Amino acid sequence: MTGYRLPAGGAVDRTRPLGFTFDGRDRSGFAGDTLASALIAAGVRVVGRSFKYHRPRGIYSAGPEEPSALVQLGRGPWSEPNVRATQVDLYAGLEASPVNVWPSLRFDAGAINQFLSPLLVAGFYYKTFLGPRGWWRRVYEPAIRRMAGMGKAPDEPDPDLYDHAHVHADLLVVGAGPAGLAAARAAAAAGIRVVLADDGAQAGGDLLTSSATIEGRPGAAWAAETAAALGAMSDVTVLSRTTVLGLYDHGYAVAVERRTDHRPPGACPGHARQRVWHVRAARTIVAAGSHERPLLFAGNDRPGVMLSGAVRTYARRFGVACGRSPVFVTNNDSAYVAAIALADAGVPPVALVDLRPVPPPAASKALADRGVEILAGRVPVAVHGRAGVRGIDVRALDGDRTTGSLRRLECDLVAVSGGWNPAVHLLGQLRAGLTWDEAHATFRPETLPAGLAVAGAAGGTFSLAGCIAAGHAAGEDASAAARGRGGRRPVPATAPEEEAETPLLPFWGLSQGSRGKAFVDLQNDVTAADIALAAREGFHSVEHVKRYTTSGMGTDQGKLGNVTTVALLSRALARPMGETGTTTYRAPYVPVAYGALAGRHVGALFDPERITPIHARHVAAHAVFENVGQWKRPHYFPRNAEDMARAVERECRAVRGAVGMMDASTLGKIEVRGPDAARFLDRFYVNPIASLVVGACRYGVMCREDGMVFDDGVVMRLAPDRFFVTTTTGGAARVLDWFEEWHQTEWPELKVFSTSVTEQWATVAVAGPRSRDVLARLMPEADLSAAAFAFMTFRDVTVAGMPARLARVSFSGELAFEISVEGTLGEAMWDAVAEAGAPFGITPYGTEAMHVLRAEKGFFMVGHETDGTVTPIDLGLERMVAKRKDFLGKRSLSRDDTARSDRKQLVALLPDDPGTLLDEGAQLVDEAVLRTPMPMVGHVTSSYRSAALGRTFALALIRNGRARIGERVYAPLVRPAAGEMMVSAVIAEPVLYDPSGARRDG
Amino acid sequence: MLLIPCPWCGRREETEFANGGEAHIARPADPAALSQEEWAAYVFLRDNPKGWMRERWFHAHGCRRWFNLVRHTVTHEIAAAYPPGAPPPPLPGEAA
């Protein structure tokens, strides 16, 4: 219990206490706290265990870079894992628990990992868990997953709403610190449209913590007033609690706004919890600030070691002291500001340890005046205390070694500063060029793509006056560019001049003279020794080192450790930092909930559902539906308690024995019209189309230019210049696009146009030997005999009093008709057919029965028997392929590879055991005894039980299959009961049912 | 995400478009007369430059028209948009 609430100060509302629980214990904070500030004020020290070594860890930062204070927030459907406590605004009743504490926060068996640590070095998961065989799945992985913790995903649907908003602007400003506010103010004053996004609840950034004044006003008040004035302007959108996740090309940015997360779960019904903003801005100014860098020394991860800036933030913004006796350790000036703030808040530091031999004169005098000892030219060599700092040892620093005697400093808080890294992440995402800034020992942006600017600390400008000047200039430039004018107005905002910086002393840890682990990445437990080991093992690219050591791969994505990793790698390889470079910056800048990205596209709105005009009839008939593309199609129509197999068998028997009816409305339909329509279609289909006479239909197949089957369907010629083309259910859009592409880009001289009419028609297929009898009842005066109404012809007629197009096409091999009517008449036609067919026992059938029936006839299905590597020849369609005309893909059919005789060819398979069903997708081999590896000669494409055949059968693509009719192949299958088994089957001609085609005419 | 200037609709979001690969690959007039290598080059081989490229786009969720873009494949700068059949403009830095 070392952190506590200061008697005064901070922006929290001490009149509004808020109760919450952490790790099952009741705690209390104030309105305005974050979960992290309330936990520190409550004296909580250990908030989690580290990932690999399970070392106790405390709150380390006050921002999105927090590596240790990850909590499981909320319960039930609102439960959210791995939330950074520094980013959670406190509300009454908040429930949080640590995520990585197996088996408990206070006692954890994982701590024995510290003694196993020689096994857990860089790349340990590539090295340690290699054998024995099978142990990874059964032993290692479950154990690692349990010990690694990392929170639990909720197992109930997310009850919250999320939405998306789109906004266009002349300028997006990222960050509302001094630079961002100055930029937005300058730009907005010129009247351009500005979006200002800031991740904090209040604008101000560092001003919320600083004691500086701007234009004679306290910084925080200036920020609040400036933001309020901007928010009141009609062309300015100020978004608070909004983090820009990514910058993309052409001024596109994605940000997430947390709208209700600061309220209890469920407290804002009807309001979107988070909103994703899609911003398209002509220009973007990144004023995202900077992140403080840790210092590398043994024990730098102990609870009580924190970033110096965070210690200052907790004191000044939240009125919370992170300890009673702080020691500051720094290599730069910024820790002096923090130490003075602590002293002035009534928490006098024990000492300030400055690695530099000569401390900054004015700042050290200010600190000395407050009675704080300054130890210049020293460095920590050890941290005492396991679950909380009790003291540190310092020695004199000489390069990267130590000299002289040890001095122990009793303290409960070590506030460190290793310098500041500009938050270049968003800039890096847009391929901004970074350069190594020797003075600040960090990367800063150097070259920026057009339309992108940077201001303030993100650009390597760290003084307040400099930030304001840079922001103002960037805002002026943006407005001038937007209005097409040049020239900048002078900076109106003034901040007091600050003492010139004393140069930072780059420090990347001691090479010797200290024992224990010095952590580079606290979240993934990566130490300085791990980086050095990776370099010794030959990992020289920073991208490889990152992945091998996992440095920077946690939720903070290297915000704390990346620059240190680069420095250590550069030192190990004795090469300049700039040559090592950084890893690639990628969105998102902070973790984002899937729910937010999904927005309203969930549940029924996830994807459009397409239903046919007859859909309500299928629902009423209790059809089981399947998804075919976006369509809902009846899969089968179970009666009573039938299972799928029985229902499908009954439906198949009805079609083969009497008559069935099916909703075929989903087939894609395209009208192709124009004087050149016939010539146009002839170039797509492998078979001749131009020769088709009006009133006739023809089945056709299309290929891509590589000769592979692309789609198929029936083409009807309605008039000399007018064709009606059907496509597969899933291929309608693809085929229309394909027609458009060739027409627009290659054959614009052809007078033709293509129109989708899929939704304009409803189609009822009537199939089976009694189908003619059903039609006869619907149109008594018509002659439907085979002689009068030939197979593959159609006519426009009246069916049951409705205008209809009647076609004699069959996908089952039976006598069959397709009745197409205007969509609005679909239900009426379905009802009429059902009624007319009742005396014959007409049976609705679904897509599964349709599949069985077509497969019995050896009819291939695009997407089942074809997969983009199958030619018409492979499917046995060589007689269909036109010899005398060219068509798309024709030349490819005579390429050496496509003309091979040993390609996989379509055949049927009859399992030796007529009750055994082969698995679709099963690989086929030539040998009865399983061995690995063994050559695979083909695969099963469709497999069904056939009532008509009285057995199971399959379609398959088998190498050289057509020459192997009668031979036996084997399918290695795994069955739950029998385990691994080999199923033997005989290769057969693909048409198993009615090979002569006698049933077609009834 | 790109902002693509459709020659007919003006600048629209990339999500409305489909990319059609390298532009100005004419379909051979007589495929049967081509050698295997020539046909394979037409069907399979495309340039993949790091830099300026002329490429085809389809405004699939807009006017449904095809057109060509001159785009830099690294910076995504767009130098020109022109209808199919129009003469290809010079690439930036190239003599006209």
Ligand SMILES: [Zn+2]
């Ligand atoms: Zn367009």
